[in-house]
Amino acid sequence: MDEDAGALPKKQDFSEWYNDLLWRAEIMDVRYPVKGLYVWFPYGFAVRTYVYRRLRELLDRDHNETLFPLLIPEQEFMKEAEHIKGFENEVYWVTHGGTTPLEIKLALRPTSETAIYPMFALWVRSHADLPLRIYQVVNTFRYETKQTRPMIRAREITSFMESHTVHATWNEAEAQVESEIALTREFYRSLCIPIIISKRPDWDKFPGADYTIAVDTIMPNGKTLQIGTVHHLGDHFSRTFSILYEDKNGEQKVAYQTCYGISERCIAALISVHGDDKGLILPPAVATLQVVIVPITIGNHHEDVIAAAEKLKADLETAGFRVKLDDRDMRPGAKYYWWELRGVPLRLELGPRDLDAGKAMAVKRSGGKTTISLAMASGDVSRVLGEITDAIRTKAEENAKLHLSTADSMDALNSALNEGNVAVVRWCRERGCGNTIEEKANSSLLGTEVRSEYIEATDGPCIICGKPGKATLVGRTY
Ligand code: P5A
Ligand code: ZN
Numbered sequence: 001m002d003e004d005a006g007a008l009p010k011k012q013d014f015s016e017w018y019n020d021l022l023w024r025a026e027i028m029d030v031r032y033p034v035k036g037l038y039v040w041f042p043y044g045f046a047v048r049t050y051v052y053r054r055l056r057e058l059l060d061r062d063h064n065e066t067l068f069p070l071l072i073p074e075q076e077f078m079k080e081a082e083h084i085k086g087f088e089n090e091v092y093w094v095t096h097g098g099t100t101p102l103e104i105k106l107a108l109r110p111t112s113e114t115a116i117y118p119m120f121a122l123w124v125r126s127h128a129d130l131p132l133r134i135y136q137v138v139n140t141f142r143y144e145t146k147q148t149r150p151m152i153r154a155r156e157i158t159s160f161m162e163s164h165t166v167h168a169t170w171n172e173a174e175a176q177v178e179s180e181i182a183l184t185r186e187f188y189r190s191l192c193i194p195i196i197i198s199k200r201p202d203w204d205k206f207p208g209a210d211y212t213i214a215v216d217t218i219m220p221n222g223k224t225l226q227i228g229t230v231h232h233l234g235d236h237f238s239r240t241f242s243i244l245y246e247d248k249n250g251e252q253k254v255a256y257q258t259c260y261g262i263s264e265r266c267i268a269a270l271i272s273v274h275g276d277d278k279g280l281i282l283p284p285a286v287a288t289l290q291v292v293i294v295p296i297t298i299g300n301h302h303e304d305v306i307a308a309a310e311k312l313k314a315d316l317e318t319a320g321f322r323v324k325l326d327d328r329d330m331r332p333g334a335k336y337y338w339w340e341l342r343g344v345p346l347r348l349e350l351g352p353r354d355l356d357a358g359k360a361m362a363v364k365r366s367g368g369k370t371t372i373s374l375a376m377a378s379g380d381v382s383r384v385l386g387e388i389t390d391a392i393r394t395k396a397e398e399n400a401k402l403h404l405s406t407a408d409s410m411d412a413l414n415s416a417l418n419e420g421n422v423a424v425v426r427w428c429r430e431r432g433c434g435n436t437i438e439e440k441a442n443s444s445l446l447g448t449e450v451r452s453e454y455i456e457a458t459d460g461p462c463i464i465c466g467k468p469g470k471a472t473l474v475g476r477t478y
Pocket of ligand 2: 427428467
């Protein structure tokens, strides 16, 4: 595609911008002929690879990676009552093998609790087997009825990271929940994505959980996107699936569990939070290419410039950077446009005059220019990439602050939401008042126990009934 194919819509028209950008920057092809299923283009897949490499690196510190089957037999799937109720309308069923009806229907996993836990019952024998911590990155299927959107609400979630843990006590499971939250913070810090953590109201918790801690981010249109959840499962599943262990005194005890999930929504957030009217902006830590070198060749200096650009590339690659030398036969301007659209954090322009001065022009995708020395290229590039990361993160954090406000009345809440904000209100935690807030402000109560660096969340009188209330996050959600 070239720059003549019309312009990218402005980011303020967020939906159009998002859809168009996925196509232009070659992230996803939405033309697959099944609703809610999308195809990763190679460039998009490469972005996914670096993002998930980071996630795996964090998980591998204290989880082991595994792989469980996609198909779950009906009787296992049906075992945990709450869990079924939560998922029954979203399950795809396999009913035939060829033309033969199956004796036992098989569910395509919407999530893997009921695939994994019967095996955990076999794996866990004694206290010495605990804690058990595993994860897998798989595709899952949910027959979503809300509007489907690439990466945000897919019917095949292609990049479902789910971690599942087993512990001896409820408190140990709670500590694990906190540890997964800390991991999530670190992950989103690498992606420079500001997050808000809160405890979902009881009616919105994961089916079969004691409680759910959710991680939300604010999209450019002011809607929130849930980009991760950690669930304390208590002993609901372990009782159902008989996950028991023998304690030090030889007694049989029921285990406690947690699970935790992140999907390709993290990439939807990465694209949406940082991108601009020119296209993607990828933080250096997860950028497919961190540096693109564009040689500016004129007349008989051609050879020298190409040789210097190749040396620069080799030097930077030796230092561990992901670098591309763009020596295509195209105008430099067209190349700039190409790599800006694809979000490469740093562009180095190298012409004959730069070469004579021993320098290259460095253009930051986050804004601004500087020069780097060819003799000390890797040190200079490392410093400039650090500045780019800081600029991307600061901008995203400032934007998050701008989109958060406190509301003391329903009127204030409505205007905050209408202005594209997410609000903190006080709520008494009664379902009735909760429903009133949700209905009158056409919004969702995201959660209590709000944890955020971007807004102060203090308790006070309930915005509806005036009784003592808890700081509660309210937003319009995806
Ligand atoms: C935790 C992992 C679970 O399924 N079981 C194993 C638990 N939780 S969850 O909240 O239902 O899903 C985890 C995260 O997946 C994202 N997500 C989706 N992403 C894209 N398309 C969808 N249709 C979709 N549904 C859920 C959310 O970020 C959610 O927090
Ligand atoms: Zn109330």
